[in-house]
Amino acid sequence: MEDIQQFLPEDQQVTVLRRRLKAWFRKHGRSLPWRETRDPYQIWVSEIMLQQTTVKAVVPYFERFLARFPQVEALAAASEEEVLQAWEGLGYYSRGRNLRQAAVEICERFHGEFPKGLDDLQSLPGIGRYTAGAIRSFAFDLPAPIVEANTLRLYCRLLGYDGDPRDRTGERLLWSFAERLQPQRNAGELNQALMELGSQVCTPASPLCDQCPVSSHCRAFADSSQNSIPWKRERPKVTQLVEASVAIRSGETYLVRQRQSDKRWAGMWDFPRFGIADISSRTRMTRQGLKKLSATVRDELVRTLQVEVENLELVTEIRHSVTRYRIRLLCLRCDFTHEMETADSTRSSGGEIAWKTLRELEELPMPRTGRQFENILSGKQS
Missing domain, CATH: 3.90.79.10 (Nucleoside Triphosphate Pyrophosphohydrolase)
Incomplete structure (x- = not known):
């Protein structure tokens, strides 16, 4: 297995990255409904909706869904048919079914209180490693590494990693980097900054490197390889x-x-x-x-x-x-x-x-x- 330590930055560089990312986010981060709350229920709903769906499409669904199911207890009490009707148009309907089932388990197993532990969160239907980290850091401001589409791309470019980010070595590297980035305080703000930078600046095609607050620490930018990183799998035949x-x-x-x-x-x-x-x-x-x-x-x-x-x-x-x-x-x-x-x-x-x-x-x-x-x-x- 490839030695991942060669890709990981030193502690001093990590400190600089954190500081610059937070400063950039405070100035350029978008105002989104789920960023205005620390309610783990609302954050959880938003994160599930954002899977496979754009931010622009999610906002009206998010607001209507919360109007209909304002608390986890209301969602747990709803029928599957009611939840699917509210989810209609978002697609990937297993997300809605899992959301309702997880709400039932939160009420039954955790007495309506969202767990803070990553293992407890991941034990709920539809909540994987990334979503658990997002809830833990955004709602409770506790350290939790996150790797999703936008941060995966950002991490690969920062580290200059041109291997497959989704194989065993790639996953181990990116999660290790995400964990090293975590601060003891304001973890939620840092993770929001990472996701926002990946979404708005470190884009899949033609990244806006001249607007990136950490381009001086980006190995892909230094090597002019940002358009070939991350490694892309061949798309399945249509x-x-x-x-x-x-x-x-x-x-x-x-x-x-x-x-x-x-x-x-x-x-x-x-x-x-x-x-x-x-x-x-x-x-x-x-x-x-x-x-x-x-x-x-x-x-x-x-x-x-x-x-x-x-x-x-x-x-x-x-x-x-x-x-x-x-x-x-x-x-x-x-x-x-x-x-x-x-x-x-x-x-x-x-x-x-x-x-x-x-x-x-x-x-x-x-x-x-x-x-x-x-x-x-x-x-x-x-």
Whole structure:
């Protein structure tokens, strides 16, 4: 294993780094809602929301979520469906489910008080090493090393580390550096400064080195290697998929299904949705193509839901991405005619189904694309 000591700075340099980072942050740090509080509950909610999501997108969700669940007790008392509905649009819905489950455990195991210890924090669902450190330092001002996307990039450049930051050696080095940086006092301010500098100055492309308060201590800057550090893994190949989402109408109601725990968007409600193998992401929806699509959709509805439909029409198409998949979603509307006799046994194996009005759907958690389709059906968006 590579000796990491060669990369780590001396104590005197660490002291200078801390001083310059804090001074820069006091002058340039952004004012964000979760930076105006020491409430561990609010800090925890913000950190979970910020995973896989930009700051700009999180702010309104954060404020609405706290208005609905102002304390950990309120979140613990809520149903999973209520939490998912409040989380709707943020994506990566396991974060919302884990948030609720962790709230239950905080109330049951810790009597509603947030633990301060890293081990106790990491024992809660959805809280890993970084999030535990963020809560401990931001809420309680206690030393706790943090490594996340922005600080990982900053640390690699400061240390001039061009290896894989996510393999065993890289992780050991970066966490060791993060721990060495920790002061005995004002740990929260230092960690906020590190994250802010990584986010706003030490950016992935074209870092603003002329604005960096610690560029004189940056080995990558000295070597002009800041654009090649950190080492980047090859991106996974993008897979193109075509799916159909079908709004089956019966009077004023539509058939929806709650997605099962082993499926994407588990616990959310959605119109029946399934893959379409014989249409590509580029196939034009000509008259012949629509006829072929209609036949495929009818067959799939009989097979999976055992319902017969008529008057199929293509309402819209939605292009979206889920991890490494690029999905072309064909949104169709049709009229329910009748169900086949074996419907109950078939449906019971595929998740709960219900007939809901469009107004009732507003109260159910739906994936973003399902909500887009519902809004189109309701006339809220074209």
